[in-house]
Amino acid sequence: MTINKTIENGSAVFALEGRLDTNTSPELEEALKSVFDGISQLTFDFEKLDYISSAGLRVLLSAQKAMNGKGSMTVKNVNETITEIFEVTGFSDILTIE
Amino acid sequence: MKKFRKSVSFKSIFGTVFLLLFFAVIVSFIGYRGFTDSLLEQFADDAFHTADAAAFYVDADRMDEYIASGGTSEEYVQVYNTLDTICNTLGVTFIYVIQPDLPDYDHITFIFSGINHNTDYTHYDFLYYRETTNDDYRTKYRQLYEGEADHAVVVRDKGYIETGSHITAMIPLKGSDGQTKAILCVQRQMDDLTSARRSFINKVLLTMIILSLIVIAGQSVYLNRVLISPLHRIKTEAARFASENTVSENRLSDTIKDHDEIWELAESIDQMELQVKNYVEDLTQVTAENERIGTELTLANRIQSEMLPNIFPAFPERKEFDIYASMDPAKEVGGDFYDFFLLDEDHLGLVMADVSGKGVPAALFMMVSKILIQNFAMQGNSPGKVLEIVNEQISSNNREDMFVTVWLGYLDLKTGKIIAANAGHEYPILRKPDGRFELIRDRHGFVIGGMSGLKYKEYELQLVPGSTLFLYTDGLPEATSISGELFGTDRILSTLNSASSNDPKSLLDAIDVSIDAFVGDAEQFDDLTMLCMQYRGAAADEESSAPAAKEMTVAAVTESIDKITQFINDELAEAGCPFKVRSQIDVAIDEIFSNIAHYAYAAGVGKATVRLEMLEDPCGAAVTFIDRGKPYDPLAADDPDTTLSAEKREIGGLGVLLVKKTMDDVRYEYKDGQNILRFVKHYTKTERS
Known part of the structure; x- marks a missing residue:
């Protein structure tokens, strides 16, 4: 998985590419940790993300919890597979998906 | 200070001073006794001379007259005065003449008493009567009266004496009839003796103290030079060596002049340093050598395992059979081997062999055997013939008496028929598609390398599509658990029969898992080598066979x-x-x-x-x-x-x-x-x- 990270004026965009699974989730978690302080808007761009497993969902859930207090979090360009995963797990009700 | 009290110097000096004091006490005691004795003798002599002089003036025969005179007669007074004069001139304290009461001498009567005017003494009254002072006096009085002695001395210098310590010399005054009429006593003070003795003791003590101080000082310096300082150097050097591990440039023993025990200790330290250094160097060399051998063994292991076909699937293009094999040597290199190769388009050669012994010798023997078997097989010889030729070759030059057991079989891929020969190897295991894994109790020939001129009988096995052949070495049935129990062929069969999957790899994995569980923590004693081949039938049958499952086994991480x-x-x-x-x-x-x-x-x-x-x-x-x-x-x-x-x-x-x-x-x-x-x-x- 590749993480493309852009931070500007307190808003961060994480464009992910590949798979967000058991082995790659820790990478994203680590990358997120360093940016939570000082941002009010967090966007995930899933255009090039193939799929996401429950390990990835866990990272998204912690990110959402972290952002709830201080701003907003958005997930955009979600493919069909991932949309289904979000729906099955109820994540579509928690996340703001564009 | 505490440290000093534990030091060798202290102990040594303390010992010497203690000895000095001990001798001082003995010398003082002997000196004191001798001194006292000789002074007393001198005092006694003086007193007797005085007594003799005084006796000259006292007439023993007239003793009764002296008494009768009442102490006033001219004669009596003359003697009386003379005795005083003698006291004064000769320096004695007291001269007196007495008569004891006979026969028990318990009381005495003073007839004359002369005194020295320079003392506090006063004259006794005329005929003063009193108790005898003590038993000593009483005994002496008796001896003088009874003629047992002609003079006697009483010394009073112990305990408290009212009149101070003194010596009393006594002589009998005998009448003309030879009978003792009275006793003349001369008392002389001994204060001089006491003070002389005190001064003697003081001098001895002072000398000893000065001597001790000199000894302490001298011995400290001497001990420090010959013992403490060298010991300290040795201690420092030993500590240095322990931390630096290098031999000192200056030998420790050179710093000590005398070839005494300390020098021997220093010499030992020097020797020890050299030996430890040499030992460490040897050890380093041996370790390096061991590492080199280890590296070579690892390399040998790799070469050995690479000699065997070890890429699976081995013949992906051949649909008639599936084969899988593994070798797990007990040491770095082993003597077991498996082998398989296509003899031609339609025949597959299968080998399972076990060389006697383990390690490098077995590995070398194994390499030779493997190459010979394959070469002669490839030349078109039948299995029995191959074993026969290989046996000839190996037996002809086998001074080490090593041998190898071999199972060799050729599978006809079209018909499923196997022609095999067995040179003392374990029974192969076979399963028909609808049956269970069973031992094929084939006929064994003699091991290869045992003796020359042997023939090997061949036999046939018929496989049908789905049949599975399992070959192994004795490492499997002889795998031993901690409690010493053998794995045995029964466990091999039951493991194979209960395996969840029937493809060769899964079967081998199942055996591995089963043996691991059985052996537990026991050391792997023999090589574990096995081969499993599943016959799928002639290539023409491929279309109708069900698509096989594909699988992979990985570490659970x-x-x-x-x-x-x-x-x-x-x-x-x-x-x-x-x-x-x-x-x-x-x-x-x-x-x-x-x-x-x-x-x-x-x-x-x-x-x-x-x-x-x-x-x-x-x-x-x-x-x-x-x-x-x-x-x-x-x-x-x-x-x-x-x-x-x-x-x-x-x-x-x-x-x-x-x-x-x-x-x-x-x-x-x-x-x-x-x-x-x-x-x-x-x-x-x-x-x-």
């Missing part, structure tokens, strides 16, 4: 997930499975396998097998996960509540939920010590791009 995903994804893509379904299956693999990796075994010790079956009608794929970890059914837990808000959501159980929702069928069972989880996903094939 999350790092294996990518490998599995890759493997299954490739197979599915090949089969025309759409991308979305592949993604869903990937997610499912990630969820299931990460569960196995995290929970099935203690950290990183187990393996898991993933099997993929392609389903037709309806089209789909089934993925099965098998692990031998602790029994755990991931499907048993309740599904998590997916309607809660982000703050209340827990992440547990989501993975399994995902698998359940995205796959068409998910099942779990625990069987034969294995967790088996299988899911099925149907899909519609897409055209391959």
